Amino acid sequence: QVQLQESGPGLVRPAETLSLTCSVSGYSISHSFYWGWIRQPPGKGLEWIGSIYHSGNTYYNPSLRSRVTLSLDTSKNQFSLKLSSVTAADTAVYYCARDRGYFDSWGQGTLVTVSS
């Protein structure tokens, strides 16, 4: 059974870059599927950020495209998110998930707060 776990700083300064990593166990990300990121501001709904294919192909939410970079590290079975020039509006729980179009396996989520 595939399991995902997010890791990274819980506090990021405004205008800096948010960086998170998702470690996957129980499945090799180099084998197949897209791998995605979704976020949820406190008390609000879900927003898809973007996804990366096992080959490295990416697609992003147009609303965040200019600030988002996704990457893979197949040797560590991990994929990563970088979100630049963050503001308080980027404060959210960030989830990584396996993307089959729908998201069938999720990490537990990690809260990232943007504050000085």
Place this chain on the structure above:
Amino acid sequence: EIVLTQSPGSLSLSPGETVTLSCRASQSVSSNYLAWYQQKPGQAPKVLFYGASTRATGIPDRFSASGSGTDFTLTISRLEPEDFTVYYCQQYGGSPPWTFGQGTKVEIK
């Protein structure tokens, strides 16, 4: 971008009752690629259905889903205490971006 509108925003029911949640898309969802999720407080969402009506592994049959085109529904029969939480729909038809509805909260009366 396809906008999903869920209704109602919230509702109060008693255990044992039946509830139907609605998800309406701003344009037709290609191949009926519509999923439903349940999210409990402090937890990640869990997929209930995909492809509009295909039940995910381990989901009780008191949950059912249907719909096509722009109108989709999730029905929960014989509400159990653990069912009182938030439900989201999500479309993944055609090209990204994938989008979610704003959620429906099912509260206990």
